[in-house]
Amino acid sequence: MKTLITNLRGQCLFNVSMETQPDGLISLYHGKYRKTELDSFLKGGEIQINAEKPQGALTRILEIIRGAKIHGEVYVAYGAGDIGPLLNFAANQEGVDGIFSCYQEKVVRFPPLQLKISKTRLKIMKLLAQKDLTAIEIGEEVEISRAMVYKHLNGLIEMGMVKRSESMEKYSITKAGMLALI
Incomplete structure (x- = not known):
């Protein structure tokens, strides 16, 4: 079974569904949802993502994708809006069968x-999610040399997952890092 999970509407949704030929459609939305005539041609359901924080919304989207993967192939099509970028991130994290969007x-x-x-x-990252730590403390907890701690921390900082504190002594996880841990 092929499932298309999307926050798209209208012509773009129709075009993606023609390309993916899904057996089922799950429309995700945040806030008010207005079904269009094109949406009614496709069988499926609507799920409201009403979490206040991005972490909660991402967790819910991941649950939906994982649930759909049990039944077969999963395709994700996303657009702009509150949940579009989170839907894209979740699709990449879960390794779905295809990721789509529309341009014009x-x-x-x-x-x-x-x-x-x-x-x-x-x-x-898991340690830093619990509390801010110094490089020495991280090395002791993870049991690696301080040189390796700095190598890993610099890589995580470049990826935007970790940041230095203002005093430059401790390290903490960023919001992006917290999302990557979900």
């Missing part, structure tokens, strides 16, 4: 992006 009502298929975070960097 033409369907664009995107290659999957991979967030490559090593096990050591993941351990560091």
